[in-house]
Amino acid sequence: MNNRLKVLRAERDWSQSDLADRLAVSRQSVNAIETGKYDPSLPLAFRIAELFALPIEDIFTSPTKG
Amino acid sequence: MRMNLAQKRYVRRVFVSMASYLLTLSIALHYVGNGHVTGPLAYLLALLPGLSVIGVFWAVGRLLVEEQDEFQRMLLVRQSLVATAFALSIATVWGFLEAVGLVPHVDAYFIAILWFAGLGVGSLVNWLTLGTTGGCR
Numbered sequence: 698m699n700n701r702l703k704v705l706r707a708e709r710d711w712s713q714s715d716l717a718d719r720l721a722v723s724r725q726s727v728n729a730i731e732t733g734k735y736d737p738s739l740p741l742a743f744r745i746a747e748l749f750a751l752p753i754e755d756i757f758t759s760p761t762k763g
Numbered sequence: 764m765r766m767n768l769a770q771k772r773y774v775r776r777v778f779v780s781m782a783s784y785l786l787t788l789s790i791a792l793h794y795v796g797n798g799h800v801t802g803p804l805a806y807l808l809a810l811l812p813g814l815s816v817i818g819v820f821w822a823v824g825r826l827l828v829e830e831q832d833e834f835q836r837m838l839l840v841r842q843s844l845v846a847t848a849f850a851l852s853i854a855t856v857w858g859f860l861e862a863v864g865l866v867p868h869v870d871a872y873f874i875a876i877l878w879f880a881g882l883g884v885g886s887l888v889n890w891l892t893l894g895t896t897g898g899c900r
Contacts, residue, residue: 725897729893
């Protein structure tokens with residue numbers, strides 16, 4: 698699933714490790730989500746959205762639209 | 764490499780299980796293998812190494828339950844499924860070949876060894892398909 702995670706992270710000057718620490722996940726998880734190799738669960742997607750203070754659909758592109 | 768709490772527990776559990784395995788195996792081989800002990804005690808001593816290996820399976824199961832990082836958990840699930848398919852496939856094919864006398868007999872505990880080797884294959888599959896073997900943060 699395409700997403701804007703890398704852009705949002707770069708805007709805040711966070712490394713993958715910084716974001717991983719804030720989400721309490723591994724750096725590999727952040728990398729896998731950013732590269733579209735892994736789609737996060739709904740609870741994790743909500744945690745990401747809340748961290749960036751954005752609606753989920755502003756971060757993740759719906760597979761039917763992307 | 765940083766390990767999370769679940770991974771630290773896993774390492775500790777595997778270490779204890781393997782230490783128990785080495786100890787109980789040497790005891791079983793010495794006392795039962797050399798015929799120093801017979802009867803029910805011999806059965807008990809001979810069971811202990813196998814129970815220790817079960818401890819490793821339990822540790823893997825607990826890691827699956829306790830791992831809070833969902834991506835790491837998915838990697839471990841995939842790794843375990845590949846290991847199971849690897850071990851069962853070889854054991855099944857070998858069993859039929861053995862039944863018709865084409866290959867020598869192999870002790871059943873080798874299935875566990877195959878499963879542990881299969882974890883390595885599963886790790887390779889994760890690396891080839893997802894770019895990471897997981898494990899640590």
